[in-house]
Structure formats: C-alpha cells, structure tokens
Amino acid sequence: MKTADKFKSKEGVVGVVGLGYVGLPLVLAYANAGFRAIGFDIDPSKAEALLAGRSYIKHIPNEQVAAAKASGKLDATTDFARVAECDALILCVPTPLDAHFEPDLSYVVGTIESIVPHLHPGQIISLESTTYPGTTDEELVTRLEAAGLTAGESVFVVYSPEREDPGNAQFAATNIPKVVGGVTPACLEAGVALYEAAFDKIVPVSSCKVAELTKLLENIYRAVNIGLVNELKVAADRMDIDIWEVIRAASTKPFGFNAFYPGPGLGGHCIPIDPFYLTWKAREYGVHTRFIELAGEVNRGMPDYVIHRTMEALNERGKSVKGSRILLMGLAYKPNVDDMRESPTFALMDGFKRLGAEITYHDPHVPVVGPTREHMDWAGMESLPWTEENLRVQDCVVIATKHDAFNLEELAAWSDLIVDTRNAMAETQTREGLVVKA
Structure with missing residues (x-):
C-alpha cells in the first residue's frame, strides 16, 4: 500500500519522538483520530505516566490521556528500536541556544542518529522542532542518505513547524492550520496525507526551507514587536506616562495596529530563541539582521x-x-x-x-x-x-x-x-x- 494511502485509511502507525509540550498533544491527537500512536522519549517517567493513563503537563487533563490509553491507540516507550513499527515519525525535540546564542542542534542530531538504524523504506520522517532554514536538508536528509535511504523515493522527509500555544483554550493542536514543506513533491504529498489525517487545515509550501522560515517569521514578528513596546515602556516611565494606558488607547484604532504588551522579558521555548536561529544562519549568507538582533538585545535587558x-x-x-x-x-x-x-x-x-x-x-x-x-x-x-x-x-x-x-x-x-x-x-x-x- 502506498504510504500516503495508509493515513487516508487510518492504517498507518504514527510515532512521536519527544513527549513534551509539543509531542504530548500531538501523540494524543493521532490516538484520538483513530491511529495507533506510539510516543518515544528518553525520560522513562513520561512513558510510565502515559502507560498509566496520567498526564504530566498541567493544562492537559489526566482524563485525555486515560481515554486515549483505554482506547488501545496510545502507547509509549523509551525503546527506539520500536521506530521500526511506525509508518511515520514526527520529531519534536528541543532546539535551544548555547551559551553564545548560537543554535544547539544536539537534540535533533542525537534523535536522528538514534532512529536511523531502525528506519525502513516507505516511512515518513517529519521534523517539527524550530530551527534555521536548511536544517532538514543539511542535518536530516544527509544522515538518511548516509544510511542508504533516499528522500522522495525510499523515505519521505518533511518539515512542519509546531504551533502549540500551551494553555490556550481556543486553539488545540488540531485546529491550528498546519504548514507542511517537503524535500520533494512526493515527500510533500506524503506529509500532507500524514497531517490532514489529524489536522483541520493543511497549508502546503514549496520546500522545507520555506516551512522552516515560516516558523521563524511568526515568532520574530512577536519578538520584534514585544521589543518595541518594551523599549517604549522604558521611555514612557521616564516621561511619567503609563504605557498600558497608551496601548489601550492605541488599540481603539480599528486598522493598522496590533497590541503587544511589555513585560519582564521573554519566555517560552520559541520567542526568546527563534530570532537567533535566523540571525546565525543569515551570517552564513553575509546578512546582518540588525533589526532582529536589536529587539533581542532590548528583550534580554x-x-x-x-x-x-x-x-x-x-x-x-x-x-x-x-x-x-x-x-x-x-x-x-x-x-x-x-x-x-x-x-x-x-x-x-x-x-x-x-x-x-x-x-x-x-x-x-x-x-x-x-x-x-x-x-x-x-x-x-x-x-x-x-x-x-x-x-x-x-x-x-x-x-x-x-x-x-x-x-x-x-x-x-x-x-x-x-x-x-x-x-x-x-x-x-x-x-x-x-x-x-x-
């Protein structure tokens, strides 16, 4: 059976590697959609919790995990040899910065090297971790090729950026539009089939690089605007003006203004980190992203x-x-x-x-x-x-x-x-x- 058809008929087995704030909602989404879903993590306590029907993330209730486990669709393990059971593997591992604000891809690389010995022809491999444009081709595809697998022929490689917003009751994993880019047209076709089986809306793009940069743009947009309003807050304080009152007044304009709010700094895995993935990669092309770096400097201060x-x-x-x-x-x-x-x-x-x-x-x-x-x-x-x-x-x-x-x-x-x-x-x-x- 063609790989894409396995997901149209709900016969495909989905593996999610990394069971944190992105991976846990994702593995539950596929289990709830009727797929056999296997969660992989190096932390045995996470696998043990899921097998016991318990959640370890506060905004995901125990009942959701228990229901998925009781359905027989949810499994969890630390044994990466079971990657061989999967028709698709979705990688949701951290991509932090190192001490010099440069990308640390050690989790991505380590995960790829852990799964490669257990891969087989016909599988879909999707990277969701936020990273710089070119990572899927440079880090994932090259290692697959070294193992004798060819993207678009023996395996199907895609990049689909995560868009989780923990604690947001309006948007769960499956009702947020899903951007998907493939290494080849065949890869994209397989990736679309994988994600449309569980997500309400799919947004195909022409390449993995486009999908990778899409994720960075989304969070750079927020980081820059938060940096702007943080800088304005400092100026407003010096002038004895309440910046919050200013924002409320500006928000009454029905066009051309989106409200962003100041704070003590940036948090979360994406907004404080993603801009530096682009600034680092841009230097390879001789581009100095001064605007983005300035926003980062303001927010870090x-x-x-x-x-x-x-x-x-x-x-x-x-x-x-x-x-x-x-x-x-x-x-x-x-x-x-x-x-x-x-x-x-x-x-x-x-x-x-x-x-x-x-x-x-x-x-x-x-x-x-x-x-x-x-x-x-x-x-x-x-x-x-x-x-x-x-x-x-x-x-x-x-x-x-x-x-x-x-x-x-x-x-x-x-x-x-x-x-x-x-x-x-x-x-x-x-x-x-x-x-x-x-």
Whole structure:
C-alpha cells in the first residue's frame, strides 16, 4: 500500500519522538483520530505516566490521556528500536541556544542518529522542532542518505513547524492550520496525507526551507514587536506616562495596529530563541539582521530594568536590595500554565540573588522548581505557601506572571511594596504608593 494511502485509511502507525509540550498533544491527537500512536522519549517517567493513563503537563487533563490509553491507540516507550513499527515519525525535540546564542542542534542530531538504524523504506520522517532554514536538508536528509535511504523515493522527509500555544483554550493542536514543506513533491504529498489525517487545515509550501522560515517569521514578528513596546515602556516611565494606558488607547484604532504588551522579558521555548536561529544562519549568507538582533538585545535587558526599578522603589523606603526579602509571583513564563521554559522569572531570581536579596517565589502552577538546563541552582525550591504571614514579612513582591489564580486583593492588603511588571494590579484597589510599575 502506498504510504500516503495508509493515513487516508487510518492504517498507518504514527510515532512521536519527544513527549513534551509539543509531542504530548500531538501523540494524543493521532490516538484520538483513530491511529495507533506510539510516543518515544528518553525520560522513562513520561512513558510510565502515559502507560498509566496520567498526564504530566498541567493544562492537559489526566482524563485525555486515560481515554486515549483505554482506547488501545496510545502507547509509549523509551525503546527506539520500536521506530521500526511506525509508518511515520514526527520529531519534536528541543532546539535551544548555547551559551553564545548560537543554535544547539544536539537534540535533533542525537534523535536522528538514534532512529536511523531502525528506519525502513516507505516511512515518513517529519521534523517539527524550530530551527534555521536548511536544517532538514543539511542535518536530516544527509544522515538518511548516509544510511542508504533516499528522500522522495525510499523515505519521505518533511518539515512542519509546531504551533502549540500551551494553555490556550481556543486553539488545540488540531485546529491550528498546519504548514507542511517537503524535500520533494512526493515527500510533500506524503506529509500532507500524514497531517490532514489529524489536522483541520493543511497549508502546503514549496520546500522545507520555506516551512522552516515560516516558523521563524511568526515568532520574530512577536519578538520584534514585544521589543518595541518594551523599549517604549522604558521611555514612557521616564516621561511619567503609563504605557498600558497608551496601548489601550492605541488599540481603539480599528486598522493598522496590533497590541503587544511589555513585560519582564521573554519566555517560552520559541520567542526568546527563534530570532537567533535566523540571525546565525543569515551570517552564513553575509546578512546582518540588525533589526532582529536589536529587539533581542532590548528583550534580554528587561530583567535588569525590572531589578533597577525594584532597587529604586526599595531605596525610596530606606531599604537596600541586599538583605531584603523579595517574593517573585509567577515562575511560569505565561499565565495559567506550568511551563517554565526560558521564563524571565529565573533571570530576575538570579539577578536579585547576586545583589544579596533573600528570594522566594509563589506559583500555584509550579509547586516545585523542576530541573532546567540553565537554572539548575533553583531546582527543588518550593513555592512559598500563600498566607498573610508569609506576605507581610516580604520587603517587596514582584509580579512576573499574571495567573488568574492569584488573589490580588489579598496581595494588596498584605504587602508593603508591589513591583508590577504585567499591569496585574490595574483593576485592584490599592493604597497610594503601594504599586510601582516596571
């Protein structure tokens, strides 16, 4: 049977490699669509959780996993030899930056090398990890060819950028349009068949490079506009203008304006990282992407700005940062999720600690700091319980993320100083001088 036909008839077996915030929704989507779906991960705890019908990501309920497991369609394993059972493999592994802000493709390369010995003719291999244009051809296809497999003939290679938005109730994995690019026309045909079996709308493009750059453009657009509004926030503060009021007023224009909001820095796996994948690759072609790099510089500087504003606010109260008790509210990088990846709160914690402050955090979505690549020093730290006693002993509370679960009325009543980076206190009655925007 032709590979594409296996997905039209729901006979194909789908393997998803990497069971994080992208991979878990994806493997569940295929199981729910009636396919036998196998999740692969090097972390045995993830495979064990799925086999037990449990979710390890807060915004994905246990019931979804349990239902998929009970249907007999969901499986999970750490055994990469089982790649041979699959008709399609979708790779959803991290693509971080190294210490020099250059792409770190070690997870992609390691995954490819792990699956290559178990591949067989007729399979579809799709890369979803965000990366620079050319990665699929340069890293994936070359290794497949070295193993004797030919893209478009013996195997079908595509790139389809992930578009997950953790915690967004309006958009789940399957109702977000899916961009797909193939190495050859035959690859594209197979990739479209794979994804249209589970996704509502497919957007085919002419090559993997186009699909790779599409993903970068989406997140560079956000990074640049957030950088712009962050820079305006600093200027507005100096002029004693409320940037949030300015944004509200500008948003009334029915055309030509999209609202972006300032904050303490960028978080998540995509927006802080993706622009640097393009700037790095562009240098290979003699192009210096100054605009993008400037936005990155502004956004990376926001934690320092928040720390400086906090220092000023403490100084006005006759206190220094050194020895002050500072509570960070919100460890997740965005509201109402448990996703800590690239959270600017870590940069704030690191900065205040260097200045000698006593640091705690409160986040109902992140009860304990898990292991991270860049902030291992904080692993194991527990969220401070929300009590009046714990709040009243703080010299300053910094709101880094605005979770709906936060009780802002109690925060206002129990705190001596609030540094608000998210305009979270705008609708809460506060006494004069309590809140400093940053």
